[in-house]
Amino acid sequence: MTEKIKEALNALIENKDTDLYEELMRKEDIQEPAFAEEALKQGIFCPAELYKAASPKVRDNLIELLEGEKNNTLNINGILLALAAIGDEVVVEAFKKWEENPPAWRSKIYVGPAEYAMESGWCIENGNKKELTHDSCYALQRVQACETNGNVYGGPSKDRCPHCGSKYEEILVLDGKDSRLAFLGIDGTIKIKTCKACLPWEKYIFSKYEENGESRIIYQESGAGRRIEDENWKTEKCFVLSESSVAKHYCSEWEGSAVGGAPKYVDDANYAICPECGKRMRHLAQLGEEYTGYGNIYVQICKECKITATLYQQS
Ligand SMILES: [Zn+2]
Ligand SMILES: [Zn+2]
Known part of the structure; x- marks a missing residue:
């Protein structure tokens, strides 16, 4: 000991x-x-x-x-x-x-x-x-300047949320070929999309991805979000994966962002049911306040159906 x-x-x-x-x-x-x-x-x-x-x-x-x-x-x-x-x-x-x-x-x-x-x-x-969680975990760390393909934050997307009119956000872009992420078993690069403005009022927002391709929102219940004007998007945000793995329980309710590991929910644990196969989705990432700007975003995945879910909780 x-x-x-x-x-x-x-x-x-x-x-x-x-x-x-x-x-x-x-x-x-x-x-x-x-x-x-x-x-x-x-x-x-x-x-x-x-x-x-x-x-x-x-x-x-x-x-x-x-x-x-x-x-x-x-x-x-x-x-x-x-x-x-x-x-x-x-x-x-x-x-x-x-x-x-x-x-x-x-x-x-x-x-x-x-x-x-x-x-x-x-x-x-x-x-x-x-x-529903992973033993492997890599922290997401904020950096001043990003290498061309090291940044996991994708910024605003080209397409828009039909409910609030904001550009969708590519909240997380992961390269499955990066050896650190081998534990995820994803073949190419995937983009996880959500509506930053509507998410706090939604239970889940689901998006369908293609490896090395685009992704599109497939299910979003309503749109109570207030439109984010195009000029208000801050795109200079850069986050990279930590060089070495961190502990499985790296994220707390209040701080930390990581891919893999175990999420720490502010409220009850919440794992979406995949809208296609009906099975419980697996944790993929927790994005804390430093990453999101406000509240925690939890990202989940069904690899079989190539669907991701995002959900929001705040303290
Ligand atoms: Zn929206
Ligand atoms: Zn599924």
């Missing part, structure tokens, strides 16, 4: 303080089961990521707490989130069982256990666990 990990563990033991743990988690992918053990001992369930490296014993204790629910003070919400953070085969089976045969505590929570899985970036699809 490194000094920093010891320090974070002591802060948890002595002061129930999780700040150091969260900071460490954003900097490195720590896998230390002692945090889960201590958190459970103290009844701490937030952040749920404290449990991500829990031992089988802690996991089984959590499941037993819910199986044998005897007292009304049990933190069902917290325990389900902790189990979701563990997310191994045993947890998947327990969640499936509780979905099929709802236990008494089901009436105390608003959504089924399977919905909790999404808070830790996975879901159950056809009875199997489907990962």
Whole structure:
């Protein structure tokens, strides 16, 4: 155990303080089961990521707490989130069982256990666990001057949103041939489009892409956005991928932009259903305030259908 990990563990033991743990988690992918053990001992369930490296014993204790629910003070919400953070085969089976045969505590929570899985970036699809996040993660860093093809920000597009009249925005342009992005399994360059003005009022805006080609918006519900005049587009914005990978949980609710990794939602976890195949879409990128100017934009993808979704959340 490194000094920093010891320090974070002591802060948890002595002061129930999780700040150091969260900071460490954003900097490195720590896998230390002692945090889960201590958190459970103290009844701490937030952040749920404290449990991500829990031992089988802690996991089984959590499941037993819910199986044998005897007292009304049990933190069902917290325990389900902790189990979701563990997310191994045993947890998947327990969640499936509780979905099929709802236990008494089901009436105390608003959504089924399977919905909790999404808070830790996975879901159950056809009875199997489907990962919605990536272990690989590259930060998006602002730079003063861009190399010709290093910039992932595409700026305003040629086509316009029919609802508000603003130019669409090529919010993210990714080169799948870049070796850093090999984990995405995209063959060429893809452009992710959205309407910057309408997105805060939409649940999702979907766009269809072609590798090495254009993309077009295929679904947008309404258009409550206020038109962005052409002269107000600031196109000098340059962001590049970090040279080396960063920790999976690099982004927080408040800061950080990254491709891959796991998103940190301001509100509930939200993964769109692909409008073509009906399957849950996977996280692709989180764009924080420094990137967007205001609020967080989450980008998701269905590679099979070549569709991306953008959604907006703000604190
Ligand atoms: Zn619009
Ligand atoms: Zn699809």
